Amino acid sequence: MTMHATETDAIRKTVTVPLPVEKAFNLFTAGIDTWWPYESHSIGGEKTESAVFDVEAKRLYEREADGSEHDWADIVAWEPPNRFVLNWRVNPTRPETELEVRFAADGDATRVELEHRGWEKPEERKSYDEGWEVVLGKLVDAT
């Protein structure tokens, strides 16, 4: 569900860091344990030991000391060292929002652009989906 996010509603953040693109990408992903503020920004809080970008399983999750895991996101695009896209779960029982992080060379540095989108109102999404169901239903009826 990427096509009908309201662009004006996306969260956008940019930061430029003094590392080449590949190093910046690797620090952000494989090196996440060295910098992500787990204590305040994870589900397990102080119990969270690490976060894992499992590219094979297309999954990003946090792991606690006792081995329990909590999903953060599905990995929907993985293009090192330039970008990745996640379906970020704010509420596991609701549709995901989409998070894209891009890494672009800026001289010797890297500009990191983060965009969190997919903020259309759930009721709009619902009517959109229902609209398609009606259309598809008619197609099925017609065959």
Added chain:
Amino acid sequence: MDALGDGTRRLILERLRGGPRPVGELAAELPVSRPAVSQHLRVLKEAGLVTERRNGTRRLYRVDTDGLAEVRDYLESFWTDVLAAFEAAAEAEAEKEDE
């Protein structure tokens, strides 16, 4: 009312990102009393960040993604914090390489 201006309330929201939880469970994991957690949950509910649902005798709390503007505010500060931490780590890494 600044629902997100309080560190404990932000910790509560983080816990709820993993799924609906009862107040007792949240209190057990946070360095504040159960009545304090209830009070924080009330503020989060009034701000449209959290909803409450009865499940038998328990009340479960969850992040309310229908309160989109509020949830966006929460994530706005979430990503600001995360990128600031990343920037600091990247600068430390670059310094290390210069040595």
